Amino acid sequence: MTLSTDAALVLFSGGQDSTTCLAWALQRYARVETLGFDYGQRHAIELTVRPNILQAIRTLDPSWATRLREDHVLDLSVLGEVSETALTRDSEITMQADGLPNTFVPGRNLLFLTLAAALAYRRGISVLVGGMCETDYSGYPDCRDETLRTLQSALRLGMNTQLTIETPLMWLDKPATWQLADQLGGQSLIDLIRTETHTCYLGERDQLHEWGYGCGHCPACELRAKGYQTYRASA
Numbered sequence: 001m002t003l004s005t006d007a008a009l010v011l012f013s014g015g016q017d018s019t020t021c022l023a024w025a026l027q028r029y030a031r032v033e034t035l036g037f038d039y040g041q042r043h044a045i046e047l048t049v050r051p052n053i054l055q056a057i058r059t060l061d062p063s064w065a066t067r068l069r070e071d072h073v074l075d076l077s078v079l080g081e082v083s084e085t086a087l088t089r090d091s092e093i094t095m096q097a098d099g100l101p102n103t104f105v106p107g108r109n110l111l112f113l114t115l116a117a118a119l120a121y122r123r124g125i126s127v128l129v130g131g132m133c134e135t136d137y138s139g140y141p142d143c144r145d146e147t148l149r150t151l152q153s154a155l156r157l158g159m160n161t162q163l164t165i166e167t168p169l170m171w172l173d174k175p176a177t178w179q180l181a182d183q184l185g186g187q188s189l190i191d192l193i194r195t196e197t198h199t200c201y202l203g204e205r206d207q208l209h210e211w212g213y214g215c216g217h218c219p220a221c222e223l224r225a226k227g228y229q230t231y232r233a234s235a
Helices: 016-026 045-058 062-067 077-081 108-123 145-159 174-196 219-234
Strands: 004-011 031-038 068-075 125-129 164-166
Touching: 004 016, 004 108, 016 031, 016 045, 016 062, 016 125, 016 174, 031 045, 031 108, 045 062, 045 068, 045 174, 062 068, 068 108, 108 125, 108 145, 145 164, 174 219
Parallel strands: 004 031, 004 125, 031 068, 125 164
Antiparallel strands: none
C-alpha cells in the first residue's frame, strides 16, 4: 500500500507537548489527523479538553483550519488494567527502587505508536508525530530516541512500508518547547497552551497559574512551570 508522505497522524493527548507537536505538523503537512488514547489515566481530564483545543487551534491560522482533519480516540482501558502506576491508580507519586518514577506506564508509548501505525496505515498516512522527549523525559525509557528509532524499524518491517516517526521535541528542554510554540504560533498559541491544555498528573484544573492549570507540585506541573518561567525570563 502506498502511504502519503504529505500527511501526518499526531499523537495528541491535550497536553502542552502534543499541542506544540500538532502546530509543528500543521506547518509541514497538507493533511493532519489526531489520535488520543483513553487508557484509564488518572488525569482523564485531558480527554475532555482535547476537542476545545482542536477547535481553538483552527482559529489561529487559516491554513491550519484547512489542514486539520479527523480526530480519533481509541479505548485502551486494557493498559490501565495491567498497569499499577501513579498515572493509572490513585497513589502517591514516588521514585521506585529501579530509579524510575512510579508514573512510568510500562509499554505505553510502544503500544500507542503501534496502534497509531495501524491507524495511519488504514488512513493512508506515512508519518507519525509524537511529543516524546529525551531531554525532559522523567526517566521514561520509552521516550528515548534509541527506543523510537528501533520501533520505527520494527514497524517498517512488520507493515512493509516506509513509516516515519517524527519527534520534534526530542532534544528540547521545556523552555525550548515554549519557545518553539512561540515560533510556530506566536502569543496566540502560547495563550492557548497556557489556558486550554492539561499536563498535571493529578488531573487538577481548579487554579489557573501563569503557566497553565494544575496542582503546581506534581512533577509534570513543576517541569512545565519552571520551563515557562525560564522562557519568559529570556523572552
